[in-house]
Amino acid sequence: MPTGTERRNPGTAAAVAEQFEDIGQQRRADWAGMWVFLATEMLLFGGLFAGYAVYRVEYAAAFAAAATRLDLALGAINTGLLLTSGLAMAMVEPAMARGSRRAVVGLLVAAAALGIAFLGIKGVEYHHEISKSLAPIAGLEFRYDGPQPAHAQMFFNFYFAMTGLHALHMLAGIGAIGVMVALTLRWREPARLGRQLGLVALYWAFVDAVWLLLFPALYLLRG
Amino acid sequence: MRETTQCVAVYAVLIVLLLLSLALTGLALSPWRVAGHLAIAAIQVALVFAVFMRLRSAAIIVRVMALGATLWLMILFGLTLLDYAHRGIGYPA
Numbered sequence: 001m002p003t004g005t006e007r008r009n010p011g012t013a014a015a016v017a018e019q020f021e022d023i024g025q026q027r028r029a030d031w032a033g034m035w036v037f038l039a040t041e042m043l044l045f046g047g048l049f050a051g052y053a054v055y056r057v058e059y060a061a062a063f064a065a066a067a068t069r070l071d072l073a074l075g076a077i078n079t080g081l082l083l084t085s086g087l088a089m090a091m092v093e094p095a096m097a098r099g100s101r102r103a104v105v106g107l108l109v110a111a112a113a114l115g116i117a118f119l120g121i122k123g124v125e126y127h128h129e130i131s132k133s134l135a136p137i138a139g140l141e142f143r144y145d146g147p148q149p150a151h152a153q154m155f156f157n158f159y160f161a162m163t164g165l166h167a168l169h170m171l172a173g174i175g176a177i178g179v180m181v182a183l184t185l186r187w188r189e190p191a192r193l194g195r196q197l198g199l200v201a202l203y204w205a206f207v208d209a210v211w212l213l214l215f216p217a218l219y220l221l222r223g
Numbered sequence: 224m225r226e227t228t229q230c231v232a233v234y235a236v237l238i239v240l241l242l243l244s245l246a247l248t249g250l251a252l253s254p255w256r257v258a259g260h261l262a263i264a265a266i267q268v269a270l271v272f273a274v275f276m277r278l279r280s281a282a283i284i285v286r287v288m289a290l291g292a293t294l295w296l297m298i299l300f301g302l303t304l305l306d307y308a309h310r311g312i313g314y315p316a
Contacts, residue, residue: 039292223252
């Protein structure tokens with residue numbers, strides 16, 4: 001029994017989902033829906049950023065001083081890695097349009113590898129902070145010899161909460177990229193694959209954008 | 224090929240902006256420097272949204288969703304900071 005979609009677009013029943021008129025509408029719905037999800041993510045991180053902003057204004061001097069304890073060099077390198085990762089991910093769609101399976105896989109692997117490098121460096125930073133007793137997390141002792149230690153502790157709470165949540169998002173993204181590498185190697189239904197890659201690329205770029213705000217907020221507002 | 228070149232060009236701009244923001248840390252901390260850091264970050268995010276996330280060429284419905292997300296985020300920030308900005312005026316802290 002031909003569906004409404006099949007009658008309007010003969011031969012495309014397999015490609016276009018039942019509820020859509022044509023593939024263009026389906027793609028617009030995919031992307032609009034993805035952005036609704038990203039909106040919830042923006043508000044999730046937004047809540048943490050808003051809280052941080054209030055404390056940053058309230059305890060300005062203490063936060064500025066505490067920020068100097070973060071490793072600016074490692075943070076900057078991490079930002080560079082993520083930007084490069086974002087570039088690799090952004091080039092997936094054009095590569096897919098060319099039908100180049102090899103390029104797509106290469107770019108996906110590069111994006112994931114750079115993401116893993118980012119997490120590695122983040123781990124090194126966390127290790128430094130924990131060994132210097134600057135990590136008021138999981139019941140660990142917090143020892144701070146600068147001004148207003150109680151306020152500085154708040155800074156480090158925000159630092160671990162925000163970068164930790166971001167790192168979790170990175171992990172999920174790397175997992176998604178891994179799945180896409182596997183699907184791309186199989187190369188079944190390239191049209192569908194292309195749509196899925198576009199959505200994963202959106203998510204990865206978003207995680208990149210969040211870091212572009214995290215880095216200045218935590219590392220650069222130092223004094 | 225043009226799209227790839229655009230992505231690389233935007234990437235170059237993002238790196239330059241990153242270096243600029245890093246250079247700013249050499250100055251003494253002031254409201255201007257804070258504004259500078261935040262402005263650079265905002266431009267970087269706008270570029271990622273417009274080019275890497277292809278909002279520039281997206282359908283209207285997609286752009287409306289992205290705009291809505293940003294607006295709601297601004298409401299969160301605006302009302303929260305507005306509240307705290309007015310504490311201490313006639314009310315106990």
